[in-house]
Amino acid sequence: MWRSFGIRALEVWLINRLLASPIFHRMVGRVHQQVQRLKHGIPPEEMGGTKLERQGPDVKRFIKLFKEEVQYLFWKPPGK
Structure with a gap:
């Protein structure tokens, strides 16, 4: 009986430490972000702006024109 109580106390302590860890929360946030990207595509806030660093054929054509x-x-x- 006391042995199972000690194991349960250790389990509760480890879970509390894990849930209080900022590294764990960042990891869960990144996994959630990747799942959302797979389900819904790239969010509009990440697609905003001109994104000129992504030099695709459309951007090059636009700059030329x-x-x-x-x-x-x-x-x-003159005269035209």
Whole structure:
């Protein structure tokens, strides 16, 4: 009887230490984030902004067209 009480007390103490650990909470948060990404895709707050660091073909094409329009705006031939 006393032996099972000691094992139960150790189990309760270990669980309390684990639940009080910030590392454990960060790990659970990361797992939750990955599960949500798998279920629902990338959240809109992470997709916001221009994301120019992701140089895909669409971004390069946009930059090229924008540059051409700016050049035409400032250096267009007279009378046109």
